[in-house]
Amino acid sequence: MIRYRKDDEIYNGHYIKVDGAIIINPTEEMLTRYGYVKEEYEVPATPQTEPMSGEVIELLKELAQSTVTSLPDKDAVSKAALFPTWASRLGKDVKTGERLWYDGNLYKVIQDHTAQEAWKPGEAVSLYRVIPADQDAGTLDNPVTWVLGMAAELGKHYTDGANVYKCIRDSGGVGLHYDLPTLTSIQYMQKL
Numbered sequence: 001m002i003r004y005r006k007d008d009e010i011y012n013g014h015y016i017k018v019d020g021a022i023i024i025n026p027t028e029e030m031l032t033r034y035g036y037v038k039e040e041y042e043v044p045a046t047p048q049t050e051p052m053s054g055e056v057i058e059l060l061k062e063l064a065q066s067t068v069t070s071l072p073d074k075d076a077v078s079k080a081a082l083f084p085t086w087a088s089r090l091g092k093d094v095k096t097g098e099r100l101w102y103d104g105n106l107y108k109v110i111q112d113h114t115a116q117e118a119w120k121p122g123e124a125v126s127l128y129r130v131i132p133a134d135q136d137a138g139t140l141d142n143p144v145t146w147v148l149g150m151a152a153e154l155g156k157h158y159t160d161g162a163n164v165y166k167c168i169r170d171s172g173g174v175g176l177h178y179d180l181p182t183l184t185s186i187q188y189m190q191k192l
Helices: 028-033 053-068 074-083 180-185
Strands: 003-005 015-018 022-024 037-040 099-102 105-109 128-131 156-158 164-167 189-191
Touching: 028 037, 053 074, 074 099, 074 105, 074 128, 099 128, 164 180, 180 189
Parallel strands: none
Antiparallel strands: 003 037, 015 022, 099 105, 105 128, 156 164, 164 189
């Protein structure tokens, strides 16, 4: 690039000051007459700014998608935050088998549909099934913490924090939208 310089002053491209007067848009001849020297220079590169941490996280999640989507549920649940959030899919088609992160849990889509605000995981049990965080849990010593929308598995133990229940009737992989006391009254659970 070309610019004009006089001592330490660089012509700003709009005006110069000469003996207290201002000359607007001086010609090249005027600049030379008042002591400005024409020189070539390189425009300094604009320093690259660091991306925002949210941008980095989204890019890493996008990069990880191909890897995490192939994980079995028991491994995927420990990496739930790498899956798309349910909110990011609102208004979009979701397919059976797709896994979404919502309210701290990983959910599996069990029926193709368009994600809508009124059909939240944990509430729309015909559309989503929670994937239990501890796949090896379910013993009396290590009961599964019950989450609405979870499928009940025959013989496994569940807890609501205060009590432990044993599943006496399998839900066949269907998520149940009831608390454990209600499931006891409809003969899915037995309070221990």
